[in-house]
Amino acid sequence: MSFVPPRRWRWQAGLCALLLFTTPIFAVNAPQDVRLPPLKERTTPAPALFSHWGHNSQHCYGCHPSVFPQSPLGFTHQDMQEGRACGSCHDGQAAKAVRTMSCEACHAPR
Ligand code: HEC
Ligand code: HEC
């Protein structure tokens, strides 16, 4: 005979299953930190990194493929200043403006 859990366990089992299957979805599909392709050669600062986990309040489709298409494109501060890439949100309205953030927020080696 196979094991049949008592009736009172079943909602706990359902909850466990729900947590198991929903929690890792974000982590599995989006790498935590991605290095942005540098367009301009330099020695400092460190390459800019983007944190998916720091943006989990946003929807994937808010950024992909419109702002950040499937194949990564390089961009510069000039582009962000003109409202492209990170600057499409980090304009001081939807999110903090790039120039008001510390360099380390984006350029620190993590
Ligand atoms: C706030 C903007 C933003 C959101 C929201 C976002 N991403 Fe990204 N994603 C980026 C950026 C920036 C990159 C790196 C540059 C590029 O690939 O164009 C990236 C890269 C990726 C990559 C390629 C990683 C690599 O190593 O090249 C995958 C896969 C990805 N994202 C999946 C997701 C998924 C899945 C979600 C939703 C759960 C998501 N992203 C939400 C901005 C975002
Ligand atoms: C909102 C995130 C963010 C902040 C804040 C930020 N940067 Fe950047 N920076 C980037 C990204 C993204 C790139 C393009 C990828 C790369 O070259 O690493 C970049 C590129 C650069 C470059 C290459 C040339 C260029 O114009 O693209 C320099 C130099 C630079 N940053 C310096 C700085 C300095 C100095 C500060 C602080 C005053 C700073 N950054 C703050 C995200 C940021």
Ligand code: HEC
């Ligand atoms: C779709 C809009 C959107 C885009 C595009 C976006 N961000 Fe953000 N970012 C946010 C929001 C909103 C926050 C505030 C935290 C939150 O609510 O998720 C944030 C927070 C951050 C923070 C933390 C700021 C702090 O001081 O706490 C960093 C660093 C950051 N973003 C870097 C980037 C970089 C680098 C890019 C481009 C590769 C980028 N973001 C593109 C919306 C966006």
